[in-house]
Amino acid sequence: MSAAAETAPGSPVPGSPVPGSPVPGSPVPGALEAHLRARRAAGAKLLVPYVTGGLGDDWVEVVQAVAAAGADAIEVGIPFSDPVMDGPVIQEASVRALRARTTPRRVLQGIAAAEIGIPVAVMTYYNLVARAGDRRMAAELHAAGVAAAILPDLPLEEAGPWCAEADAAGVETVLLAAPTTDGPRLARIVARSRGFLYAVGLLGVTGEREHVARSALEIARRAKAATDLPVLVGVGVSTPAQAEEICRVADGVVVGSALVRRLLAGEGPEGAGRFVAEMRRALDA
Amino acid sequence: MVVTGQPMGAPDPGGRFGGFGGRFVPESLVPACLELETAFAAAWADRSFRDRLDGLLADYAGRPTPLTACTRLSAQLGVNVVLKREDLTHTGSHKINNVLGQALLAERMGKHRVIAETGAGQHGVATATAAALLGLECVVYMGEVDVERQALNVFRMQLLGAQVRPVTSGSRTLKDAVNEALREWVGSVETTHYCIGSVMGPHPYPYLVRELQRVVGEEAREQYRGLSGGEDPDVVVACVGGGSNAAGTFAGFVATRAELVGVEAAGGAAVGRGVPGVVHGMRSLFLQDEVGQVLEAESISAGLDYPGIGPEHAHLAEIGRARYESVGDDEVLGAFRLLAETEGILPALEPAHALAWVVRAAGNGTLRPGANVLVTLSGRGDKDVQQVREMLS
Ligand SMILES: Cc1ncc(COP(=O)(O)O)c(C=O)c1O
Numbered sequence: 001m002s003a004a005a006e007t008a009p010g011s012p013v014p015g016s017p018v019p020g021s022p023v024p025g026s027p028v029p030g031a032l033e034a035h036l037r038a039r040r041a042a043g044a045k046l047l048v049p050y051v052t053g054g055l056g057d058d059w060v061e062v063v064q065a066v067a068a069a070g071a072d073a074i075e076v077g078i079p080f081s082d083p084v085m086d087g088p089v090i091q092e093a094s095v096r097a098l099r100a101r102t103t104p105r106r107v108l109q110g111i112a113a114a115e116i117g118i119p120v121a122v123m124t125y126y127n128l129v130a131r132a133g134d135r136r137m138a139a140e141l142h143a144a145g146v147a148a149a150i151l152p153d154l155p156l157e158e159a160g161p162w163c164a165e166a167d168a169a170g171v172e173t174v175l176l177a178a179p180t181t182d183g184p185r186l187a188r189i190v191a192r193s194r195g196f197l198y199a200v201g202l203l204g205v206t207g208e209r210e211h212v213a214r215s216a217l218e219i220a221r222r223a224k225a226a227t228d229l230p231v232l233v234g235v236g237v238s239t240p241a242q243a244e245e246i247c248r249v250a251d252g253v254v255v256g257s258a259l260v261r262r263l264l265a266g267e268g269p270e271g272a273g274r275f276v277a278e279m280r281r282a283l284d285a
Numbered sequence: 286m287v288v289t290g291q292p293m294g295a296p297d298p299g300g301r302f303g304g305f306g307g308r309f310v311p312e313s314l315v316p317a318c319l320e321l322e323t324a325f326a327a328a329w330a331d332r333s334f335r336d337r338l339d340g341l342l343a344d345y346a347g348r349p350t351p352l353t354a355c356t357r358l359s360a361q362l363g364v365n366v367v368l369k370r371e372d373l374t375h376t377g378s379h380k381i382n383n384v385l386g387q388a389l390l391a392e393r394m395g396k397h398r399v400i401a402e403t404g405a406g407q408h409g410v411a412t413a414t415a416a417a418l419l420g421l422e423c424v425v426y427m428g429e430v431d432v433e434r435q436a437l438n439v440f441r442m443q444l445l446g447a448q449v450r451p452v453t454s455g456s457r458t459l460k461d462a463v464n465e466a467l468r469e470w471v472g473s474v475e476t477t478h479y480c481i482g483s484v485m486g487p488h489p490y491p492y493l494v495r496e497l498q499r500v501v502g503e504e505a506r507e508q509y510r511g512l513s514g515g516e517d518p519d520v521v522v523a524c525v526g527g528g529s530n531a532a533g534t535f536a537g538f539v540a541t542r543a544e545l546v547g548v549e550a551a552g553g554a555a556v557g558r559g560v561p562g563v564v565h566g567m568r569s570l571f572l573q574d575e576v577g578q579v580l581e582a583e584s585i586s587a588g589l590d591y592p593g594i595g596p597e598h599a600h601l602a603e604i605g606r607a608r609y610e611s612v613g614d615d616e617v618l619g620a621f622r623l624l625a626e627t628e629g630i631l632p633a634l635e636p637a638h639a640l641a642w643v644v645r646a647a648g649n650g651t652l653r654p655g656a657n658v659l660v661t662l663s664g665r666g667d668k669d670v671q672q673v674r675e676m677l678s
Contacts, residue, residue, distance in 0.1 A: 081578040082460070082564060084467045085311050091454060103576050126309060127562045131577030153563070155315050157299065158307055178313035180474065189312070203313055204472035 046252025054102025065273035070280030078124035087207030121148035138169035148172035190227035220250035240282030300488020305596035378664030380411035386497035388415035391478035404459035405588035406438025408482030413447035456581035483527025484595030487566030502537020528595035545607035553582030555594035556609035586634035631666035
């Protein structure tokens, strides 16, 4: 199978240069993308839960429980002091983790030391990367066995230098598309995204919502038409029923606040595993 | 417009001043920043927009503001101090220059709602004022700590029809108010303009706000030349929180031989103690720990309680065109009282920082005797009287 042929729909639009993309055409998929593509090819809807690294002494066990309960990959947050894309639940998780003296290094050590069994993507804010330096952070992620990075405050135009270092280190950079992203911009974003495309389901920060936003289905539909990359909808995905509804259009979902709220309430690895298993059943039904 | 490459010209197309600036925001906000960039470029080149803004600045805000030569203060310090009186504008600070421009831009973009962050409350009051004037809905985010220490300004904003939302996250000051305004904007961007209060945030804000504050420096230079028979001052001094009154002031003097000095609060000295980072949409200098967690600034002045600095100031510091100093709370209180007693002017605590540096520099010889010093008095002290009273008792 030719990687170039497989990802052709996501190739750069003629005439629109892609910052940070050194090679024309598409690269061989990394570990995260290969895994998600294989799962999708096998007929699965993709489930990627988010857990804040350093939230509670047992956060690594939470990650393992989430993996064992049927997640396809996991997003581990490195807490930052000023998380502008996050609503109250993940803000609170970040505050608690930081109070417990969580550092990027400790989160990466936790990931490196654990048997997790599915690809790990790190989610954090760009200042923590900039402070370490793009090259050093990319190398540290790779050394910890992290497959991918999600940096919500690093949009396409600013992502070039980081992406170059991440590519070189073998770390996939997942880019985000939003309901406000127009067609030409979406084409450039999917061309530069690796691992999957993170389709932000609504205009707003992370947090649970009562209903699936119409924008979630809309952005999923547009993204699916623009790329062959797995398209996962995140932000606002709160219940198994909502996940199932979104996955009629999208390839999968990222579930953050709904899981983290349970962790803040002290449900621990067991509760996290139960919730993820419930999500899994809804997507497999 | 000024040619790119000269100090205080336009930034590069990516919004960079040297290595600082840029646009580090969630994807949801990128289209709005692009829209604002385009709208500002068109408006700034549009005579009718400029005329309307100039009309409001003159007839509503009270521009031009005067220069005041401080006779008794100068005699006491041994240097010649002249003040640019932004305290005499409507609402009492330079913030009005920026918000009138941004409110007109919001209207031009068809956005009928504005949000703002505020520290001391001056920018919040100014935004509420401009919103009332143009019939826009207004929501102001303000850290809970600042809501307490600037209670009078909270009430002023409410009287002007704005909703004030106290921010309870983090240090509950200006930094967190910016976070919360950004979070709201991620959700409301299609209908709402974020009226940023200083030369900070993602491109085009640092540039846009500096251009809107340029009037301070351009007026001051003209007026100073009139006063001195065509001379420029030796030293130009302004306080720096995010750096908007300083940027506007410096823009008028950057092409002269005047030395430019920005004065930060010792507890928020981003140039002195900050390191490069990416926060609030911009690459600049920030107080942060060794892994990149942003530290909390600490100052008696709510308006300077910010752990970063606008990217253009980081650039001016790097190329050596401006220099940045910091002063402590005690020096600031001393300068506050000195100006009150020698000139009959109660300054806001923020520009009292600029004065405090002048007092120190005149005392230790950093300023030579007889030096001609222009200080931007960015705001009046009414809002701080209660706080100063408590500190002195
Ligand atoms: C009177 C006054 N001066 C200065 C500042 C600091 O802002 P900037 O550094 O943008 O001028 C404030 C902020 O609240 C202020 O109220």
